Amino acid sequence: MKRLTQLLLLLAFATPAFADEPKIAYQKFELANGLKVYVIEDHKQPVVHEILWFEVGSKDEVTKRTGFAHLFEHLMFKGSTHLPDGLMDRLLEAAGGSSNAFTSSDMTVYTNLAGSNFLEQMLWMEADRCVGLLDTFDQPKLDNQRDVVLNERRQRNENQPYGMSEILIQEALWPADHGYHWSTIGYVSDLKAAAKDDVAAFFKKYYLPNNATMVIAGDVKFDEVKRLVEKYFSFIPKGAEPVRPQYKTPAPITKEIVLDTTDDVQVPRVYLSWRGPAKFTAEEPALDALGAILGDGKSSRLYKRLVYDLKIAQSVSADFGGEQLAGTFQIVATAKPGVDPKRLIKEITDEVAKISATAPDAKELERATNSHEASFLAGLEPVQSRAILLASYDVEAKDPDYFGKDLARRRAVTPAQVKDAAAKYLKQSARVTLTIRPGKKPTEKK
């Protein structure tokens, strides 16, 4: 993210059970150059949101240039042909707005917000950087944002208690020749190696209208949006379909991978991680429900066992996160002082074995489904999150009308499916088990 620390898109998927089902109402058009545009008219507030989703993320990076997709995201805010560095933000903020962006393994998404009368300026600015980013790009801008990104990494990772965990887990969970092996923030040495030429090549390869999806949402009229998007974007030439790194489905993990490390912390923490299926595949809803039953909140099984009954953990959580190539199921528990982390691992392993053998009862599943549904509905409330959800359905589910289907498939989850998902995916032999104990701060090997 440009400003605050979050690289992964975390959408709360769940399922409301309403007779009158909420849906995402939109209209769509596509330019000859391949840019897909969705318009959500929502006149509750006099504002306009723009989402521009590029299908490029850290999985598309090449050797020795990890972290580049995200570093590039930062450069998109440093000016273009007709917008000197900083002018875009000054114009936006003067219109009551703001800009931001986030990068994940799969995608880079830019967001703009301003008063609704700013629509044309917003599109003018967006087109300017999409066409003319390289005109004003120079080495000092790269050096400056590299420094900012290194500070982002310090804040998220090196200087954050337990902050190296995600990097270590991804390295263990995915083989070196897979695009999820490295973290989106990238390795320090690779960030330092990134050069001016890399920026030009990356821009020309991926920042194309035919590799992007736009959503304009808010107090706007479809016809006016169409006229203005055509005015500012239709002249941009279509590019060659990007040829990206292709990854084979990795060979399964058949022997538990055990990692033990230290950090400058007071108590141990354990991370149990497994590979799972990709986003929008059939088993995703069952795995989401499994996460909720095991470790979401005070009514979950692991909270009850580790925190409430045994009082050996300070906190515990479990969740599934699906991405485009595959997903990750993760359980995290922080020990109470003096508790051996092995004890936590044993208790979690027992609880996982239990749900892998016996289906949860219907009431337990209902609780998981209902609380999921509520957060799903709440996610529709902010216009920006609704717009991002629509873009995700378009790009990732290949179906902009997926909302209703998403609800339906989550409602259809059965207790047996939850058990089967646990048995299939949460095998101890397929697990990456990371323990971080109090000790020295970790140093990066790469």
Added chain:
Amino acid sequence: MRRLVFLAALVATPAFAQPAAKVDPAFAKSGIADWTKPPVQTKEPKFTPPTVKRLKLKNGMALLVATNNALPIVSMSLVVPAAGAANDPAGKGGVAAYAADLLDEGAAGMSALGIAEELDRLGASFGAGVAYDSAEVSMSTLSKTLDPSLDLFTKIVTSPTFDDKEAERVKGDRATSLELRRDRPREVAQIMLSAALYGAGTAYGHPSSGTREEFKAITVADAKQFYAERWNPATMTLVVAGDVDANALKTKLDAGLGAWKPTGVKAASKLAVTPAKPGARLLFADRPAAQQSDVRIGLVGLGRKDPRYYKFEVFRTVLGDGFTSRLTQRLREQLGITYGIGAFQDWRVATGPFVIGSAIVTAETAKGLTEVMKIVDDLAATDVPAAELDKAKQNLIRALPGMFETNSATVDAYTNLVLHGLPDTWYATYADNIRKVKAADVKAVAKAVVPSKKLVVSVVGDMSKIKADLDKLGLGEAAPHDLYGTPAKK
């Protein structure tokens, strides 16, 4: 039409000068004759904040309702004035927070886990906690389960069990969290600063969750007594936004929350908040091998009802709110020594702290602090240029819709007014009041409220690498602290 004038001025300002007006070949095909000028904006849309309906329940509790039928969901927050951390009994820091935490750990015959399960079944999310001036209990739920959700909310708020066993467990969790505080350097930097500004152990000078030492001695009886004395329904306000009818809600609540008349409530003693006597201006805690220094720079700021409120908000925006603020532009976009920096005023019932916060790369810590001081000084010495002033004002005015985008945001917006005793119509005049602010006002308020010579600097970082540079900042003798924010013994 002010907007158009402003934009023309913005583009013509030398600082924003454009390249030569030659048509760039990449843009020639657009058919747009002059791409260099921002398109003209259409007429600025009007925004009217949502109106609220104010009602009163039978026991005197106020009810504020903002109806919004866009989605079948409802959010609410119960404001409990004078039940926050500032009301912690002397020597018992953390009691207010502990009491709020215990509410949903068993109530009206339901167990802690039973409540958690019922909330999930209803699709409701629940939270209870404290700020300095109040406790707050909030819930978001589905309109189809609103009635049973309100019943559960009422049980939790009016009939908490304070069961010994549950309380002991929660106390253990909270005590552990205090032990782990040394792993949260940002929190530690803030604790050191607050103690320096208000005096350790005072209403605003102690951490709201307490300290390790004090919290050990606190018992469930303390929490129970605090709740009995401080949670007074007659002074509370329930703020609700979403898919709900105000009158029907009142009828429903009058049979629950509105019928709640506890005995044992005591009038709150007057909040005693005074700035501490000036002491050390440089406070530090050593965190060996830290790659960044967590810094908090602050002073006792402005009261919420001070007439300079609007001037101060403009000043704060120019200084450190938003991406184009001076602090972000200098320390991040020019120097690249931080990922983020911002300036905040914690608006409290008495005068709350004004704080600039950042994490600065270790080697540049002292330089970053020097830059912050320079930027603050400059605002007190020089008028903000017209375009920059207008940008900040417009940003504040036009960001107003965002404060009401979601039900929970609307609840927060009105909760805020309730807490400070401001009228329900306060937002309607906000834009006009911001528009009146002039460059001279910003300079004056910067000089009077945030003189750099009064700023206290709190740093958690690797002292082996930065201490020598910090000592040269001219802040006087540095006061050492441990990693819990406690002053080191001499």
